[in-house]
Amino acid sequence: MLEEIKEKVFEANLELQKKKVVLYTWGNASEIDREQGLVVIKPSGVPYEELSPQKMVVVDMTGQVVEGKLRPSVDTPIHLYLYRNFEQIGGVAHTHSSYASAWAQANLAIPCLGGTHSDYFYGDVPCTRRLTADEMDQLETNTGKVIVERFQDLDYNAIPAVLVAFHGPFTWGKDAYQAVFHSVVLEEVARIAYFTHGLNPGIERMPQSLLDRRYARKHGKGAYYGQQAP
Amino acid sequence: MLEEIKEKVFEANLELQKKKVVLYTWGNASEIDREQGLVVIKPSGVPYEELSPQKMVVVDMTGQVVEGKLRPSVDTPIHLYLYRNFEQIGGVAHTHSSYASAWAQANLAIPCLGGTHSDYFYGDVPCTRRLTADEMDQLETNTGKVIVERFQDLDYNAIPAVLVAFHGPFTWGKDAYQAVFHSVVLEEVARIAYFTHGLNPGIERMPQSLLDRRYARKHGKGAYYGQQAP
Amino acid sequence: MLEEIKEKVFEANLELQKKKVVLYTWGNASEIDREQGLVVIKPSGVPYEELSPQKMVVVDMTGQVVEGKLRPSVDTPIHLYLYRNFEQIGGVAHTHSSYASAWAQANLAIPCLGGTHSDYFYGDVPCTRRLTADEMDQLETNTGKVIVERFQDLDYNAIPAVLVAFHGPFTWGKDAYQAVFHSVVLEEVARIAYFTHGLNPGIERMPQSLLDRRYARKHGKGAYYGQQAP
């Protein structure tokens, strides 16, 4: 069942570790099969060394396990909430990567300060509002809710990342691999932004004209980065 | 004698090096056999490359070597003091990991700023008071004393780590491996807290409701993280 | 065609990754054959693992591909602009290395603070002015233009590096390898300068007499560093 996606999700999860954005089991990546309405996700708390494609868990859109002997990631309801509301995404990833988590703990958006950022995120990477005490009961689902709420006036395709206040980053993309790729890029962007802030706390964002221009090099119809036909 | 524990303590000490929380010989881990009242600990000042399970030292609760040709870690009296006073712990670890040591040198507790912290430590990781000049004679024993003193009104099971002022971190757990695991987690928590402080020195702690909720995901009867039955 | 240079450019690009100044495909190095007026450069967006000398792209001084099936780096017009205006250079490199990019994002020159810097860069590593909105149309060519503009009163041989505002560093040298070498050195210089700034934001530059003296140890007729005859 969904063997190809399991393989992809397995590889994407390993990439989180190879790129050093997770410590121990702190991270997870998933991918959705939109036609079948099924999501493949990493099992909860299993060391990366013991993972295999067969250990990936298949859940339906309500979070019920459809295949797999292991329990899915505790963050599964967050992934599902995002899949339900961001209808064009195919993969989701979550880490506690150090610099991105620091911005999340500081309850600050990562300001768009330069080309490294604007090549992948079209503007600030936003930070959610805090959850209220009432929202604790359904912690994971409500985490999904505040993410989606934060993107009410933002384009989730153009900014495929968010910081959850007092927690850490979530990213997404067309598939599990791209979601993970955005997690790795986000951590580096958060790191450079941290250093920039250290040099000049009165951070000024990059000019809008440059942001538009650089983003367009890699995204949209006029993109000319890489080897794809324009 | 205690072959299984020697193997575990040996592996736990190696993990300190693999996870890069020790430089040269700066760290030690131990485990206690509560029934026999014996502790297995790393020998003092032996390079990690030369360690083996057989080189682990067995001491009794007074610090006398019961088995082993090498001298035990100079910090042995601290470990013993903790085992005597924290009766439910089974392992202790000590490092000079960089970020945790910086908080210790600054005589500051690591504030509980987000999910990475609260998943393992239920509230601030406290810093001990300074030792007085009179307490220098029995440096190690008194280091144990100020740690226990600091936990008079704290739950050592819920916060399995401490910073010793002007020195560095000690951690504990149900066995040597978990004590080491907490050392590694603490260093990452200290690191993210350092960056958060850099972004916003007026650090605000995470809301109590979120702290309670997140900690409960991994600890206690209602825990649902990982593969253990709830 | 230009097989030897292709091999050198390939090796130089790999060095960028080995020295960890690029993440994913974020960097490029080139070398010029001045006699033929041809430049060998990395293809755009190809993972380092898939590169080979044969995949390097040969372009003429107008940017037309003369040999190679792949599209050249999107930054090719910047490289060409530098080759046309800095007539004594033979290689160019570009990265988004973390600390150098932070200085670029802060729109600050890297001040010349000590021997590590002055051994390779004779004075501050300058930062360009910002591009105007009008200059966005020809982003890459105009990036080259503001670099050359910035060096109007500076010696590009003595300071083989620049920061492009809101973007990142470019470096150059007698060949592709030396350009890459300068990228790696620049990142370390930017890193030490960042830490120095953290210790003392009122940074004072090193004395001119020491700058002159140290630079002369490695450069010019009286140089006596290394194994070359003086």
Added chain:
Amino acid sequence: MLEEIKEKVFEANLELQKKKVVLYTWGNASEIDREQGLVVIKPSGVPYEELSPQKMVVVDMTGQVVEGKLRPSVDTPIHLYLYRNFEQIGGVAHTHSSYASAWAQANLAIPCLGGTHSDYFYGDVPCTRRLTADEMDQLETNTGKVIVERFQDLDYNAIPAVLVAFHGPFTWGKDAYQAVFHSVVLEEVARIAYFTHGLNPGIERMPQSLLDRRYARKHGKGAYYGQQAP
């Protein structure tokens, strides 16, 4: 000639690279044979990958090459100056390690803030005064001079390290290996001190009683760290 020392100096220089305190060729270590009045030192500017014991250079106390085809390190006069004036040392090392160099560039001593520091350096690691313009002619010899000058009222055996203003650290010890060991330890001490400063710029030194007590654990007649007989 001095084959054993060449081997030791070769290994000590490699350790500089293994412990990541040098980039490219930026570092050197030497050892003296006090009876013969000869010093074995790394050749100048040779990549670590190409080094071998046979390539080490033997010089006499005036800096004349006695054996070896390569030119000795440009810093040889500094090493010799230290050997002449610090009569009990047997090895010297020099690096541009990042954090120690930052303190040197900031013209600040590394304050003695905790146990990691005081285990190896009995008090602040001092920074030299700046060289005057007149002292540039004999840059290396005068660098040695300001180091020795700085230790007029300090015990070079108890503080085996110094920062040279606007330059970087020099360390020493009983042999080349210990000098290198002190370079590695110094970098970590400088790093933790940098973080401590970031948390609390009004740095307070550790109490003298604790400094005395900790240093004595590893040094002098009453030392009880490690496996040597007390």
